[in-house]
Amino acid sequence: MSHPEPTEPRQRLHPLSPLLHSAKSLVVIVAALSWSTLSRIGLGWFAALVTVLLLGAVVLSVVSWFNTGYHIVGRELRIHEGLLWRRTRAIPLERLQAVEVVRPLLAQLTGLAELRLEVVGGGKTEAPLAFLTVTDAIALRDRLLSLAGHAPQHLAAPGADTAVAAPAPQGRPVHAVTNQDLLVSQLLTPQAFFLPFGVAFVLAQFLYEGSWSFIAVASTVTATAGVVLQPVRRVLDDWNFRLAHVDNAVRAQHGLLETRAQTVPLERVQAVTVVWPLLWRFKGWLRLRMDVAGYSASPEQDGRNRSDRLLPVGDLITGRMVMWEVLPGVDFARLPLTPPPVRARWLNPLAQPLLGAGLSPEVFAVRSGLLTRQLVAVPYARIQSVRVVQGPVQRRLGLATVHVDTAGGQGAAAANRDLAEAWALAAELTARARAAGHAR
Structure with missing residues (x-):
């Protein structure tokens, strides 16, 4: 007679979680009310309204914390939440x-951390567990990777006390920026180049605006800061960037106000993109990013919380x-890339000489871009x-584009190839993909 597998007791998040969630809600509340609300109702009523809404957020956070829990059952992570539903x-x-x-930042001040999981086909983070102690978060991360088959089985066993689990190995350092x-x-x-123009625009508002009200100044500064401070956000996000090789995965650690430690199994990397921005080429610099299934951010999106930095x-x-x-x-500097036919200049007169595509023993590579060049x-x-x-x-020029799709959503496209070459390339890619799938 078989016995059912023992189930772990359900774990709760850290008791300080409601307070941290409420602090995040405060920023959202103030932003939602906007400067125009402050100008209409005055500072006193504005503060009272924020206080009432904040107390409501605290109550909801506490109720949510009481009804939220997680545990591992077999090879599943189960998260329970909700009060009425x-x-x-x-x-x-x-x-x-x-x-x-x-x-x-608030989690750093209280010794807590948030665990975020990315899964196949997810358009956003599937299971954010906020918040746990740093030790618990690291131990749970290592255990989940171990059960998923991405790490050696030397981590905490099911039912073990995660608070005393051994910390994850730091791995072999690869590079530090x-x-x-x-x-x-x-x-x-x-x-950054247009930063002086943004500052000049704000100063012009001070000099030529008929009304120098606080609301007008604050609104102008807020709108300008949203554009000119983007490089500052990137510096804060990538501060102290460290890359390491851990078992069969890469681990990227970075951040100043918000620190992040991301572990990606190598078998989950769908593609790697090399980017040469125009102004960086004078110093011979480039950047790399990896496409991982589960991350839905577009390659053009370089805002905060990007999780594909390499x-x-x-x-x-x-x-x-x-x-x-x-x-x-794979050495991207020596990939065998060939340009499209000369008649493709009718479609891309400036970028055509820079386009290229080719097959190496390991990867399909595509080069594109004019001002910002990239290779996938x-x-x-x-x-x-x-x-x-x-x-x-x-069709008039006898050209075609060969698209390669991956689970990461980015893929690659060899643009404007000769039609016969395009069909031959597609057949070869299909055969190599099938052979690589059987070899895994």
């Missing part, structure tokens, strides 16, 4: 793509070394589908 999320650990230990290079790189951005800034030698760590055997490398084992697309102008 109870909800249980069961997350199969086989779908786990990456795990992050995030520490916002100097903060000086990070600062200089963000000075060489369009936002190298914020570095030279050619460093970039090649980091790429080799993630995609062994996709391992054959990560290819989900291959498409040949032909627009009306391409």
Whole structure:
């Protein structure tokens, strides 16, 4: 007679979690009320309204904390939440793509951390556990990776006290970005270049605006800061960037006001993109990012909380070394790339000489871009589908574009290839993807 598998007791989040959630709600409340509300009702009523809304947020946070818990059942992480409408999320650990230990500023002050899980097909973070002690968060991260098969089985066993679990190994250091290079790189951005113009615009408001009210000044400064302070946010996000190789995964640690430690199994990396911004090319710098299934941010989105950083800034030698760590055997400086036919200039007269695509033994690579150049490398084992697309102008010129899709959503596209070459390339990619899938 078989006995049912013992179930772990349900764990609660840290008791200080409601207070931290309420502090985050305070920022949202003030932002929602806006400067115009302050100007209409006055400072006293504004403060009273914020206080009432904040107390309501505290009560809701406490009630939510009492009804939130998590535990591991077999190879699933189950999260229970809700008061009137109870909800249980069961997350199969086989779908786990990456795990992050995030520490916002308030969490750092209270010794807490947030655990974020990214899973296959997720458009956002699937299971944010906020907040746990740092020791508990690290122990749970390592245990989840171990159960998912991404780490050795030397971690805490089911039912063990996670508070005394052994900390995760730091792994083999790969590269550390100097903060000086990070600062200089963000000075060489369009936002920093236009910073003096933004300051001049604010000063012009002071000099020529008929009304010098506090609301007008605050609104102008707020709107300007949203654009000109973007490089500052990037510096804060990537401060003290450290990359390490841990077992069969890469771990990136970075951040000043909010520290992040992201662990991504190498088998979950769908593609690696090398980017050469225009102003960085004078110093021979580049940046690398990785596409991981579960992250839905677009490649153009360089705002906060990006979780695909692989190298914020570095030279050619460093970039090649980091790429080799993630995609062994791949040297992006020596990939066999061939340009599209000369007649493709009718579609891309300026960028056509810079386009390229090619097959290496390990990856399919595509080069593109004019002002900001980039190269995307996709391992054959990560290819989900291959498409040949032909627009009306391409049909007139006998051209086609070969698209390669991955689970990460980014993929790669070899633009404006000769039609016969495009079909041959698509057939070869399909065959290599199938062979790589069987070899896994």
